[in-house]
Every structure is written in structure tokens, then in C-alpha cells.
Amino acid sequence: MAKSYPVPPLHIFERLQISDGLLMNADLWHQAHDYHRQRQNFVYQALHHPAIIYGLGVVAIHPPSDVQSTYRDRRWVEVQPGVAIDAQGNPIVVNQPEPFRIESEPSPDEHLLVYLTVSYVDPDEMRATLSDRLTIAERFRIVEKMTLGPNDVELCRIMLSGKEITGKEITAKEIAIAAAANVFHPQANELDLRYRPTIQFRPTGTVHLAQLTNNVPTDDTTTLNLQYLLIALGQLSPHLTSSDAIEHIPLSPSASLPSPATPLPTLLYAPWALLQQSDVDGSDRLTAAIHTTLQNWGTVLITATFAEAGLDNLYQLQQELRGALENLEDSPDLAAMRHNLENELRAFDQDIGHQIQSLVQSVKSMMESMDHTLHGDGVLSPLHPLRTTPFLFSQLPQVKSTPITLFQWGQVLLLIGDLSAYWGPDDTWQRSRTAIRTAHEFGVNLLTFAWQQQHLTQLQRIEESPTSPTSTGSLRDRRPRQGE
Numbered sequence: 494m495a496k497s498y499p500v501p502p503l504h505i506f507e508r509l510q511i512s513d514g515l516l517m518n519a520d521l522w523h524q525a526h527d528y529h530r531q532r533q534n535f536v537y538q539a540l541h542h543p544a545i546i547y548g549l550g551v552v553a554i555h556p557p558s559d560v561q562s563t564y565r566d567r568r569w570v571e572v573q574p575g576v577a578i579d580a581q582g583n584p585i586v587v588n589q590p591e592p593f594r595i596e597s598e599p600s601p602d603e604h605l606l607v608y609l610t611v612s613y614v615d616p617d618e619m620r621a622t623l624s625d626r627l628t629i630a631e632r633f634r635i636v637e638k639m640t641l642g643p644n645d646v647e648l649c650r651i652m653l654s655g656k657e658i659t660g661k662e663i664t665a666k667e668i669a670i671a672a673a674a675n676v677f678h679p680q681a682n683e684l685d686l687r688y689r690p691t692i693q694f695r696p697t698g699t700v701h702l703a704q705l706t707n708n709v710p711t712d713d714t715t716t717l718n719l720q721y722l723l724i725a726l727g728q729l730s731p732h733l734t735s736s737d738a739i740e741h742i743p744l745s746p747s748a749s750l751p752s753p754a755t756p757l758p759t760l761l762y763a764p765w766a767l768l769q770q771s772d773v774d775g776s777d778r779l780t781a782a783i784h785t786t787l788q789n790w791g792t793v794l795i796t797a798t799f800a801e802a803g804l805d806n807l808y809q810l811q812q813e814l815r816g817a818l819e820n821l822e823d824s825p826d827l828a829a830m831r832h833n834l835e836n837e838l839r840a841f842d843q844d845i846g847h848q849i850q851s852l853v854q855s856v857k858s859m860m861e862s863m864d865h866t867l868h869g870d871g872v873l874s875p876l877h878p879l880r881t882t883p884f885l886f887s888q889l890p891q892v893k894s895t896p897i898t899l900f901q902w903g904q905v906l907l908l909i910g911d912l913s914a915y916w917g918p919d920d921t922w923q924r925s926r927t928a929i930r931t932a933h934e935f936g937v938n939l940l941t942f943a944w945q946q947q948h949l950t951q952l953q954r955i956e957e958s959p960t961s962p963t964s965t966g967s968l969r970d971r972r973p974r975q976g977e
Contacts, residue, residue: 498538498542498543498580498643498695499538499580499643500538500539501535501538501539506528506531506532506535507528508525508528509521509524509525509528533582534581534582534583535582536582537578537581537582538580538581538582539695540694540695541578541582541692541693541694541695542580542690542693542694542695543577543578543579543580543644543646543690544577544578544646544690544691544692544693545575545576545577545646545648545689545690545691545692546575546576546577546578546692547575547576548573548574548575548576548587549572549573549574549575549576549577549587549611549648549689550572550573550575550686551570551571551572551573551609551648551649551684551686552570552571552573552672553567553569553570553670553671553672553684554569554570554571554592555567555569556569556594557569557592560594564594566667566668566669567667567668567669567670567671568594568595568596568668568669568670569592569593569594569595569670570592570593570594570595570609570649570670570684571590571591571592571593572587572590572591572593572609572611572635572648573587573590574587574588574589574590575587577611577646578646579612579613579644579645579646580643580644581613581644583613583615583631583644584613584631585611585612585613585633585646586631586633587611587633591635593609593635593637595607595609595637595651595653595668595670596637597637597639597653598653598655598668599653599654599655599668601655604652604653604654604681605639605652605653605654606639606650606651606652606653607637607638607639607650607651607653608637608638608639608640608641608645608647608649608650609635609636609637609647609648609649609650609651610635610636610637610638610641610642610645610646610647610648611633611634611635611636611645611646611648612633612634612636612642612644612645612646613631613632613633613644614631614632614633614634615631616629616630616631616632619632635648646690647688647689647690648686648689649684649685649686649689650685650688651670651682651683651684651685652679652680652681652682652683652685653668653681653682654668654681654682655667655668668682669682670682670683670684671683671684672684673685673686693731694731696731696732696733696734697732697733698732698733698734698944698948699733699734699735699736699756699759700723700726700733700734700735700736700759700760700940700943700944701735701736701740701756701757701758701759701760702719702723702735702736702739702740702758702759702760702762702940703739703740703741703742703751703758703760703761703762703782703786704716704719704739704740704741704742704761704762705742705744705761705762705763705764705767705768705779705782706741706742706743706744706767707743707744707745707767707770708743708745708748709766709767711764711766712741714917715762715764715913716739716741717917717918718913718914718916718917719739719762719913719916720739720917721916721917721918722913722916722933722936722937722940723735723739725916725933725936725937726936726937726940729883729884729933729934729937730883730937730940730941733940733941733944735940736756740755740756740758742761742778742782743778744767744770744778744779745778746777746778750778757785757786757789757791758786758789758791759791759792759940759943759944759947760791760792760793760794760939760940760943761782761783761786761791761792761793761794762794762796762913763783763793763794763795763796764795764796764797765795765796765797765798765801765802765852765856766797766798766801768795768859780863783860783863783865784863786904787865787904787905789947790904790946790947790950790951791904791943791947792904792905792906792942792943792946792947793904793905793906794906794908794939794943795856795905795906795907795908796908796909796911796912796913797852797907797908797909798909798910798911799892799893799895799909799910799911802848802849802852802909803848803851803852804845804848804849804909807841807844807845807848808845808893808895810841811838811841811842811845812894812895814834814837814838814841815838817834849898849909852907852909853871853900853907856905856907860905865905867902867903867905868902868903869902870900871900871901871902871907872900873899873900873901875887877901878938878941878942878945879899879901879906879938879939879942880938882938882941882942882945883937883938883941884934884935884937884938886934886935886938889935890910890912890915890928890931890932890935891928891931892910892911892912892914892915895910896910897909897910897912898910904946906939908939912932912935912936913936915928915929915931915932915933916929916932916933916936
């Protein structure tokens with residue numbers, strides 16, 4: 494998961510029109526140079542994210558010798574020399590170590606998260622400049638913040654705590670900034686450098702994932718598994734990124750709904766067990782969530798485990814029959830037994846098919862009750878994007894040694910098999926690396942399909958703009974109009 498940054502603005506570039514006899518002054522010279530700088534920043538902003546290029550480490554230090562005694566404490570850090578580039582494409586060069594004191598003070602009974610940031614300072618925007626010099630250096634500013642601004646480059650973050658827990662007693666203590674003993678799990682008052690921005694291309698799009706919840710024990714497990722899928726998305730398919738949080742949409746009428754400012758979901762994860770519970774409680778919220786997702790060209794992913802689909806025992810017996818057939822010797826004396834086993838296996842295949850179709854009809858009936866008719870059988874063709882983009886699948890991933898089943902009706906998907914269990918950590922250490930990787934790759938296919946479907950549909954719609962531009966760069970606007 495990565496932070497989203499604003500795209501380049503819809504601003505037409507204007508450059509200086511040069512002609513013989515043009516009198517060059519400071520303003521025109523400045524305008525000409527600004528044009529090239531804006532274009533350079535535009536290219537970087539369009540193709541890259543802000544990042545630390547190298548250096549800019551943060552070290553806990555003793556207070557400098559020249560500071561007043563009031564500030565001689567253990568809150569001092571030192572930013573090491575290095576180079577970064579901000580979201581606008583401006584270079585930030587720290588050419589020498591810079592000491593800095595963390596000023597924030599958490600309340601006695603709380604923790605306080607602060608960010609140490611560096612940002613670019615344009616010399617033209619400074620109040621005072623040195624008029625007697627031919628050149629002026631570009632500057633930077635190191636600031637401690639509670640929230641990150643769009644042009645801030647994070648150097649580190651610190652969870653400040655002014656309390657110490659000894660047994661059951663909580664006592665106040667002086668804040669002492671220190672290096673992290675475990676860099677993967679920094680503790681309170683330790684430097685946390687895990688979230689520093691690294692060099693990367695700007696992703697093509699952002700996936701917003703939402704999950705239906707109903708205050709059941711499986712909610713948190715599902716959220717954890719989805720979070721690991723989003724982490725895998727950034728590694729396996731860097732052209733897509735995801736929002737930082739998975740939005741919970743509670744079905745319980747007593748629970749609070751997400752903020753209206755929350756981005757609309759690209760994919761809504763809807764467990765079949767919760768959809769069945771909503772028949773009694775939360776049906777209005779379920780209908781609203783599905784309506785909102787579909788009306789904004791998102792995808793609804795309905796997931797059912799083998800047990801919820803009534804397939805667990807059937808698949809287990811089917812596997813036992815197949816194992817018996819494979820172990821049966823190819824002997825004429827056993828031909829009758831082989832024939833009987835094959836007949837039983839065909840009967841199980843038919844029972845499994847009937848059970849799957851029963852679930853399909855239940856899903857269709859539920860969607861029909863919400864005024865969303867699902868047409869067709871929903872079977873995926875071999876060249877369907879869910880099978881090919883970005884990863885090619887002939888056989889779908891397996892759960893408990895049995896391939897999952899997937900149907901698609903426009904913006905509605907039905908996945909049979911607990912594939913999400915293979916996206917998150919495995920406490921039993923029983924799942925193979927191949928099975929986990931395969932599940933992640935197919936999960937990336939699901940997210941890619943949902944994003945492409947929403948994105949390509951939106952491109953065919955008229956975008957609402959708060960204001961209309963007074964002029965554009967189109968040559969059509971320069972054609973003589975009728976009557977002119």
C-alpha cells in the first residue's frame with residue numbers, strides 16, 4: 494500500500510514568444526526560466542512519486558554544546574546529509590548534518606505520533622533575499638508535524654510516550670529519543686524509519702477496497718487477509734496501488750457508516766455468510782452498499798467457502814474416490830471395481846454441479862431482489878481477463894486440494910472457496926509457498942479486473958468539473974466561429 498499523490502494539474506503551459514526587438518528584462522527572464530522549471534516538475538509529477546534518493550538518515554544524538562540548558566535533554570536527533578525529491582519534482586539537498594529537537598509533548602496518559610519531515614523552500618518565496626549576490630541557494634526546511642502535507646518528505650516517525658509501565662503502575666518519565674532496538678518493530682520513543690518513501694514510478698491507478706462486516710469473529714481475520722493481498726499487489730503488480738485502509742461497511746443498524754468523503758470502492762468484498770444474515774438484520778444497508786458500488790462501476794465480489802456452499806463433504810469424498818482409482822491396479826480382475834468407482838465419481842461430479850448451481854440461483858435471486866438481474870451462466874472463457882491479466886491461469890487456484898470456482902456477471906463475481914485464507918499469514922505452517930503465491934497472483938487478477946472495469950467505464954462518462962476553464966489549448970477554440 495502506498496500513499497496517493499495529486500496528479501499534474503490541468504494547466505496549459507504558456508511560454509515566452511520571442512521576436513526580434515524584444516526587450517529582455519528581469520521579469521521576462523524569470524518567466525522564461527519558470528516555464529522550463531514547470532515543465533520539468535510536470536514530467537516528474539506525472540511519472541514518479543516523491544522519494545528519498547539516498548542518505549537523510551536520522552540519528553539520536555546528545556544535545557549540541559551551544560544550546561541553552563533549558564533544551565539540553567534527550568529529544569535531539571540529527572538528520573544526515575542526503576538527497577530527496579518532493580511531490581512537485583523539486584530537489585532537496587541536505588549537504589551537512591542538521592541537528593533538530595523534537596518539541597511535541599504527549600499528554601500523560603496517551604501516545605503521540607509525530608513525523609519528522611523535510612520540504613523544499615523556493616528562494617523566490619522567502620521574505621528576504623540577498624540582493625547583492627548574483628546567485629541564491631535553494632533551501633530546505635526540517636519540520637516536526639502531526640500530519641503529513643502533500644509536499645512533505647517523511648524522514649522518520651516517532652511514537653512519543655511520557656509514561657512508563659512497571660507491572661500495574663504507570664509513572665511519568667522524561668522522553669528520551671533512541672535508535673530502534675528492533676528496526677522492524679520500533680517501540681515508543683524510538684526512531685521508526687519503515688515508512689520513508691522510496692524511489693518508484695507513479696502507479697497507473699488506485700484500488701479502493703471495501704468489506705462488509707457484521708461484528709462477527711471472522712471480520713478481523715478477513716481484513717488481515719485482505720491487507721496482505723494489498724501488500725502483494727504493490728509487489729506483484731506495481732502499476733496499481735491501493736488506499737491505506739480497507740473500508741468497513743457494517744450491516745448492523747447500530748454501527749456507524751463510513752464518512753461520505755471516503756472514496757467509493759473499486760471492489761466490495763461480500764462474504765456469503767453475511768449476506769444470508771442480512772435477510773434478518775441489515776438488509777437496507779446491504780442493498781445500499783451494493784447499489785452504491787455498482788452505480789459507481791465498482792465490482793461486488795461474493796465469496797462462499799466450500800462449507801457454506803454445501804460442498805465440503807462432497808469434495809472430500811470426491812478426492813477419496815479419485816485416490817482410490819489412482820491406486821487401483823490396472824488388472825482385468827479389478828475391472829468391475831474400477832467401473833463402479835468411476836460411476837460413483839460421475840455421480841459425485843453431478844451432485845457437486847447441482848450444489849454449485851443451487852448457490853448460483855440463490856445469488857441470482859438475492860441480486861434480483863435488489864433490482865440487479867444477473868444474465869447468463871457466468872462461466873469464464875479461457876481468455877477472460879480474470880484468467881489472463883496480469884497472470885495467466887489455466888486451472889484456478891486450489892483450496893484444500895480443490896480448485897476454486899468463479900462466476901462473473903458484469904460487475905458481480907461469485908467465488909466459491911476460501912481463497913482469502915491463503916492471502917494472509919498461516920499460523921499452522923501447512924500451506925506451501927507455491928499455494929500462497931498462486932493465491933496472491935489470482936487475487937491480483939481480481940483487483941486488476943475490478944480496477945480496469947471501473948476505470949474504462951469512467952473514461953466513457955462525462956466528468957463533472959466544478960468550474961469551466963476560460964480557455965483551453967485546443968486548436969478548435971481558435972477556429973473562426975459562424976458569425977465572427
